[in-house]
Amino acid sequence: MNANLAPSLPHVVIIGGGFGGLAAARGLRNAPVRVTLIDRRNHHLFQPLLYQVATAALSAPDIAAPIRQILRRQKNCTVLLDEAVSVDTETNTLQLSESTLNFDTLVVAAGATNHWFGKSDWAPNAPGLKSLEDALDIRRRVLSAYESAEKAGTEEARRQWLTFVVIGAGPTGVEMAGALSEIARTTLARNFRNFNPLDARVILVEGASRVLGAFPESLSASALRQLQSIGVEVRLNTLVSSLDESGVVLGEERIDARTIVWAAGVRAEPLVATVGATTDRMGRATVNEHCQVPAHPNIFVIGDAAHFEQGGSPLPGVAPVALQQGAHVAHVIRNQLANRPTRPFVYFDKGSMATIGRSRAVAMTGVGTLWPRTEPTFKFTGTLAWLAWLFVHVLVLVDFRNRAAVVAEWAWAWVTYQRSARVILDHGPRR
Secondary structure (H helix, E strand, O other), rough: OOOOOOOOOOOOEEEEOOOHHHHEEEEEHOOEEEEEEEEEOEEOHHHHHHHHHOOOOOOHHEEEEHHHOOOOOOOEEEEEEOOEEEEEEEOOEEEOOOOOEOOEEEEOOOEEOOOOOOOOHOOOOOOOOOOOOHHHHHHHHHHHHHHHOOOOHHHHHHHOEEEEEEOOOOOHHHHHHHHHHHHHHHHHHOOOOOOOOHHHHHEEEEOOOOOHHHHHHHHHHHHHHHHHOOOOOOEEOOOOEEEEEEEEEEOOOOEEHHHHHHHOOOOHHHHHHHHHEEEOOOOOEEOOOOOOOEEEEEEEHHHHEEEEEEEEEEEEOOHHHHHHHHHHHHHHHHHHHOOOOOOOOOEEEEEEEEEEEOOOOEEEEOOOOOOOOOOEEEEEEEHHHHHHHHHHHHHHOOOHHHHHHHHHHHHHHHHOOOOOOOOOOOOOOOO
């Protein structure tokens, strides 16, 4: 801990260096507390752009920044690279990988992990996308598939390597499918001699009746049309029966595919189950109007780890929710120290957007709109939505270096139609 801070100061421990954890830590910058932020990785990750690393549009450092660098000027904050395992609510201690840590106040911003709905054996063949490791693995699989297609001995084998299946048509799935199609249509054009990359087949599978189910129907319909315009096959009202290393079964139809991406579900980290709260089917802790665990008011849970209801509906697991909750929790802690009352947390929905490809996107906004969302004030599609998506994502990147790098990469890609991060990192045995 920071030796320059009095040990008598209240100790606030924050688990997770994502959007919510950083917002909480920064909100306590001038508070009379000792802050310890713990994360099992040394970097903050800008998850909305993770799919661009997976599809070779950006490099890993473009969307990640060291947590220590971000908080370097915050003298009351110590950063620990460690893994939080469980919480002891009786003794107010946090079990780490090899030690324990006492806390007065705990903020759990541990986020979520991939969830295969009881089919964990699918994970090796259908990786999810929640970390840089996931993104680099998917990038390796995608680029290696084209290399394998180049040397395939039969047309049947080549078709398997050139078929890509994305399961789940939320924003991540839609963006991934669009990017995979764009790779085939533009990035890899004229790169191979034994086949035409345009022969690649991208299939997006969704169990519901429309893509982007959280968006208004008009935007979902527009997203569907834009996906189809770039050659993505969209299968709606379709469930995956089984999958293996060489394909998926949709109902009774088998599709041979050597590259499968899972974008159908997430679940709160297992740590959340130890905070003394009831949990929902996604493993999220049910919290009160201040994001506190009702039975343990000195424990806060925010972001993807929290089940917070507003207007009878749980808040979505998106970055703006985590940011606003992190700032609110810091405000609550400061007011508690000063014996001041605090208003309940209210989420203001500023809008949502999803990109589909070059000059293709959908977006909606209604600044100051309360959740649950009503009809958005403004809806955009096509180039205008895509430009709005670019602007917003660059604006909210944490570090200036990241912003400059991303703008440069996107400008290069716009002019050349190329993706500069097409490097295969294979950690397997050398051949």
